[in-house]
Amino acid sequence: MKARIIVTLKPGVLDPQGKAIEGALGALGFSGVDNVRQGKVIDIDLAGRSPTEAQSDLEAMCQKLLANPVIEDYTIETL
Numbered sequence: 001m002k003a004r005i006i007v008t009l010k011p012g013v014l015d016p017q018g019k020a021i022e023g024a025l026g027a028l029g030f031s032g033v034d035n036v037r038q039g040k041v042i043d044i045d046l047a048g049r050s051p052t053e054a055q056s057d058l059e060a061m062c063q064k065l066l067a068n069p070v071i072e073d074y075t076i077e078t079l
Contacts (some may be wrong), residue, residue: 001045001046001049001053002046002052002078002079003044003046003076003079004043004076004077004079005041005042005067005077006040006074006077007067008072008073009072009073011074013072015036015037015038015072017038017053018035018036018038021038022034022035023035033048034050044058044061046058056076058076062074074079
């Protein structure tokens with residue numbers, strides 16, 4: 001089974017990398033770009049698990065390592 005985890009900062013958490021990207025895009029002439037938020041994508045291949053086991057393991061991975069639940073949200077997509 002393949003999964004994609006998308007991790008983003010929660011609303012209200014400052015995103016300095018997003019602001020830097022926003023500024024750089026403006027400097028390159030891209031106007032009208034506002035509220036850029038930066039995140040990360042993690043693709044994982046899971047072998048030998050049922051869909052229920054895989055979902056449970058993916059949730060545990062996000063809670064323990066892949067995301068900081070205090071300041072980040074995550075979504076899990078199975079591919």
